[in-house]
Amino acid sequence: MRAALGQAARGLGRTSPNPSVGCVVVREGEIVGRGFHPKAGEPHAEVFALREAAERARGATAYVTLEPCSHFGRTPPCADALIAAGVRRVVVAALDPNPRVAGRGVRKLREADIEVSVGVLQDEAARQQAGFRSLITRARPWTVLKYAMTLDGTIATRSGDSRWVSSEEARTLVHRWRDELDAVAVGAQTVLTDDPQLTTRGVPGGRDARRVVFDRRGRVPAAARTLGPGSVLVTSAQTDPRPFEAYGTTVIAHEDLPGALRALGELDIASVLLEGGPVLAGAFLEADLVDEVRVFVAPKLLGAGQSPLGGPLHDFMAQARELQGVRTETVGHDVLIRGFLHPLPTVSTLTPEEIQTI
């Protein structure tokens, strides 16, 4: 399943609104086929893996990171393909998150006398599929708040200088995240101050995420570098969209963040990296719309400076929002602390017992 997850990772950021899925076919302990879903509209992971395995798929075991589909969409059902190829056993990481679909793929395989196991490395798979699962179950993208701060909690000096808080390795990792998530979001202040390109740099084969600018008051210039083709401006109905649209920017008019996120979901944006600044981060947290947090802590002391979050959230320390599933790792000189404010969208409403007897 690790190999299948590795395959799925190759499609991250390229498949929305579809999930990034990987599949390997194993025969006598040897991988004879592998595949991943490269892009919506193209074949699913299973198809590529079975194609490579060809005749060796007969009697083999297929590992798939998501339950094989059982319905005709833009491609024929993968469950049928696995049955036709003659695989003996299918191991699934996680069920389809859509309650109306979950379990159908498994049932179809079992009805064809294929042995099916579910739940192997399920959490890892759910992490990879967070955006897809969020779109299906909540009709909004999965949001990841990211910032880098010093060991005394500053993200910039009082004058705004932030070059650089974190090490080069940390900044490279952020570019990998941009490559893997569907969109990168910033607030108006970041555009007015820095007008960042937010492109993906230094990632072999990388592609740029869509840029999303949250600017309720319509203060950013239509010609900003951050805007333009592929970008989205989230603003109010008072802002005239035409100058922005003339530059190729998609304009969404929404007064509240939940509505704006739903609208981004309708644009097939399944995941958003919130990259700046404190005001945007504070607004998302205040609205309880941050799903995941990734913070680089650089082991250096600045003294007084700008704080990562704008605006007051809580009056008492006991009210502070605790991250769940915290992981810590060293990245260059820095410490990356990541965790969840919301659980990964449920893998299935079925109990383990129910899954056994689908």
Place this chain on the structure above:
Amino acid sequence: MRAALGQAARGLGRTSPNPSVGCVVVREGEIVGRGFHPKAGEPHAEVFALREAAERARGATAYVTLEPCSHFGRTPPCADALIAAGVRRVVVAALDPNPRVAGRGVRKLREADIEVSVGVLQDEAARQQAGFRSLITRARPWTVLKYAMTLDGTIATRSGDSRWVSSEEARTLVHRWRDELDAVAVGAQTVLTDDPQLTTRGVPGGRDARRVVFDRRGRVPAAARTLGPGSVLVTSAQTDPRPFEAYGTTVIAHEDLPGALRALGELDIASVLLEGGPVLAGAFLEADLVDEVRVFVAPKLLGAGQSPLGGPLHDFMAQARELQGVRTETVGHDVLIRGFLHPLPTVSTLTPEEIQTI
């Protein structure tokens, strides 16, 4: 040597101005004697270890965390004791930091045809002996700045509520540090707001560190709980010491921090844990008098709140002070990040080659 360092750890916080030293005697792969220096005026580690080993010390190897002394102080020289016991080999973690003494113990042993190795786990030993080494080489205590902050860089809410930033495990570890360091220091504001006892709680066999209050303007009440017998008030010459002395507080009048630290050293305080608050921390950093930093990062978000460091230190991010020798570990739910702003006081001015030929 690990076992010898373990012995030395038992004396931490009890031996100043002497170092905490440990010794084990090993014969045929078995520890036959162990000892640590329990307190200034009592015998050194080697004496206890040799006493336990008795006749088995003959032909054995002694591991000592600090070069055995060669001069008559309050106790006879340990080098002589090792020679008299007939040990065949002595392994030393670190040389004596006093340039006038360093190497003499080793030479004395070698002159008695004892094989001597120097430098085994030297860094660990230097960490344990940081206070002693600081007193000897700089005539001031080793200073450790400690605080706990949220993942968005706050140590308290705007109203001052800080219960609790860190997990119980982290707070227990702080009590162990209080047990191991000679003194715990706070600023006037902390006393006026909380009047903390700063005692060591929950550490089996623990003892209280001396309390040091930095209060230049003499604002704290003489009857404060933080003050009293065993405590030190650092203030200006304008403050009348008598009310404080009436409560058993030692009063030091010094306008500047370097002078105050030297005065603490004269009171046999070899190490100080800076426990609060932001103003004191900022003043020590501004004066470049923080040697080591230990920060608990709690994976929770508060929003706006109080920052760990008072006052501006730097105008540009590139000027931020980088910690060296950074170590990260998980303590309860929190992440402990520790490192040095100053190197551990030099172990010796001798080169490895010179040590070989002492």
